[in-house]
Amino acid sequence: MRHTMTLNPTLDRVTRRIEDRSADRRRLYEDRMQQQHRRGVHRAELSCGNLAHGFAACNAGDKNSLKLMNSTNIGIVSSYNDMLSAHQPLEHFPELIKNAARGMGSTAQFAGGVPAMCDGVTQGQPGMELSLFSRDVIAMSTAIAMSHNMFDGALYLGVCDKIVPGLFIGAARFGHLPAVFVPAGPMPSGLPNAEKSRIRQLYAEGKVGRDALLEAESDSYHSAGTCTFYGTANSNQLMLEMMGLHMPGTSFVNPGTPLRDAITRFSTEQVIRNSDQGGDYHPFYKQIDAHAIVNAMVGLLTSGGSTNHTLHLVAMAAAVGLTITWDDFAELSTVIPGLTRIYPNGQADVNHFHAAGGVSFLVRELLSAGLLHADVRTAFGTDMTAYTQEPFLEGDRLIWREGTQQSLDEDVLRPATRPFSPTGGLAVLDGNLGRGVIKVSAVKPEFRRVEAPVRIFDDQSQVKAAFENGELDRDIVVVVRFQGPRANGMPELHQLTPFLGVLQDRGHKVALVTDGRMSGASGKVPAAIHITPEAVDAGPIAYLRDGDTVLLDPDNGVLEALVDAETWAQREPATCDLDHYHQGMGRELFAGFRQLVGGAEEGAATFGGFDAADLPGGHT
Known part of the structure; x- marks a missing residue:
């Protein structure tokens, strides 16, 4: 009943x-x-x-x-x-x-x-x-x-x-x-999270050494x-x-x-x-x-x-x-x-x-x-x-x-009558770049809407190099593509957070757009993730070019490339040599998984048949 x-x-x-x-x-x-x-x-x-x-x-x-x-x-x-x-x-x-x-x-x-x-x-x-x-x-x-x-x-x-x-x-x-x-x-509890985050950003800027970073990380995960x-x-x-x-x-x-x-x-x-x-x-x-x-x-x-x-x-x-x-x-x-x-x-x-x-x-x-x-x-x-x-x-x-009928610390836990926010911490994005999700609970309202030119990367290590060379010090939408489940297993890109956080702290409008994932602890910088269809399947993200303007507006569920239709129609999808993602560290053994895996919105599952009807999205 x-x-x-x-x-x-x-x-x-x-x-x-x-x-x-x-x-x-x-x-x-x-x-x-x-x-x-x-x-x-x-x-x-x-x-x-x-x-x-x-x-x-x-x-x-x-x-x-x-x-x-x-x-x-x-x-x-x-x-x-x-x-x-x-x-x-x-x-x-x-x-x-x-x-x-x-x-x-x-x-x-x-x-x-x-x-x-x-x-x-x-x-x-x-x-x-x-x-x-x-x-x-x-x-x-x-x-x-x-x-x-x-x-x-x-x-x-x-x-x-x-x-x-x-x-x-x-x-x-x-x-x-x-x-x-x-x-x-x-x-x-160990090192306070705010201090850990501060040391990470200082390290990203080259203001403290690896010894200080390792000490902070060790005091946090202890x-x-x-x-x-x-x-x-x-x-x-x-x-x-x-x-x-x-x-x-x-x-x-x-x-x-x-x-x-x-x-x-x-x-x-x-x-x-x-x-x-x-x-x-x-x-x-x-x-x-x-x-x-x-x-x-x-x-x-x-x-x-x-x-x-x-x-x-x-x-x-x-x-x-x-x-x-x-x-x-x-x-x-x-x-x-x-x-x-x-x-x-x-x-x-x-x-x-x-x-x-x-x-x-x-x-x-x-x-x-x-x-x-x-x-x-x-x-x-x-x-x-x-x-x-x-x-x-x-x-x-x-x-x-x-249990307690009153929160013992309303800076941490609130009653439903006095919430931190009236809505949940997640938004779905739709637009001509496909569909994705964004975690907004950790992003301050003034940083959520970003309209800026894109800089495109096919590997997260390229973002680090560009940051260190001063190439990203402006309003920017960083696009990291060919990171979806079929391309390379959809890794988390959490190591980008300190670099993007530094740019935001410098007063720039900053966002990330990717067909990969961010850490479960991601926040602060708006990140449109799990973009589907992914780039390796010629999803719309593969048609972006450096300098295109992208609008990310999670409050209205929008992710759009602001490119005129005629220009867009004339483009071919970008490609990427993925071989370096597929060799070493046992990745060769997962070639079958990359071929079988479904899309992000279907759960990125690889199973070829509980029975056909039991699968995310019903793929076979």
Whole structure:
């Protein structure tokens, strides 16, 4: 039964439109999940030889449990590695999980690991060109981990940029099983973000050396845990909680604390309770419907979250049989107020946000304003109204209490009646250069509209050289093309931010236009990104020439080349030798991905067939 709360009419209209648009493919997805469920407890499908292989390495007690088809066996899929600070704490989670499962008379097995690369390490490096594709590799790795027919539920351990979307897509294909996502939590606060940004810009201008830059970066990214700025990683965590895939209030609890360990144990117990054998069967596919996906979109918009999710959420929704578009984001953005100021949209980090009231306060405010679907059946076993609570320890016992009903710092977190802005932090751009998106939550209003001549580059390293040579010191629209998914895997171009920020600080009107991506932490300088069709497909961006005037006006959703039609019609699309993007650092192995990948608005997915109707955009 649907909750009777009065919804904002725009939220209701967009949700219904998604449901209507997706009716056939959603029905197909649900039918397939029901078919998988009807096959019964999976271990019962295995021969004695299969099962013996599946528990050969277990201790005697776990083997006895696994022989019983009425016990629950949980698969652990983890992105642990100790190079990536956000995922290093996951090293110790499997033992916690296994012991918690045994306490419930059940078992847990480490089903498999998935790759987890760090965009912070690969920014501006050749490895960044594998980053977006890693999402689909993670989804496939998740499928391999879960393919052994040994599991009755799953815990997915991951945090960062492409990792959570990949785990989600993989989980969706095993949607007949209950699932809980288990976060690791952010590192404690380090160097203030404003100071880090200041040192980066000074370095870009040559006013401080590399030793000062490295010291600032090390003081900012200083320990185990997720980076504390509000980029894609922390956007992931907030959205998962708004979909009910985390336990309430648990996204931003620091790692290595008794509370974090208690949450991990409880998550294990809860996924067992949600299993067929646990008596309250609650599979992933029944939880994640259009209401849950729209909640994630609302969370992204109200918090000024990562633009990367205009790709990832499209692909994630497609994996559960739902079609969402950039226009859905744009229409929701007209009514979703901006309630947070977290760097780069402000100076606070996620620890400050959590202390000010965090997700529980945000959920309460959105529910009270009719801007969130309350009726999502969450992995916690409740609807979303329970997500106004926060976890606490009473001795060794984990409990939940109502979170604060007032923001404890209105410079960071505001009530819906006094938002930072009346609309969300994202706009969709349309015009004769194609379609794209722009994050406006961190861009001051006076810098948003830019009309200026373009300077065209085919590689971000060329921008750095031109800046250092003084060639960009004017009103300018920097165009970096041949950076789309088919050209070179759509790398983030975050290393351009300090250079463009310096030009803006000098009083110039500055903007970026690209068919590539910017970091989830991008801001300050207006950036029209994910331009589609991309240049390698002879998209309009390939027809631009140096000196053309471009108008970027996010408040009106406009991206236009101000070139007369006759001149435009006489041009041929520019081309680019892309071979240097395709060799070295393992990029040769991804030639097939570059050929298969869909467009940015389709989620930039490479899958050649969940089945044809299940794909973003339906491409084959």
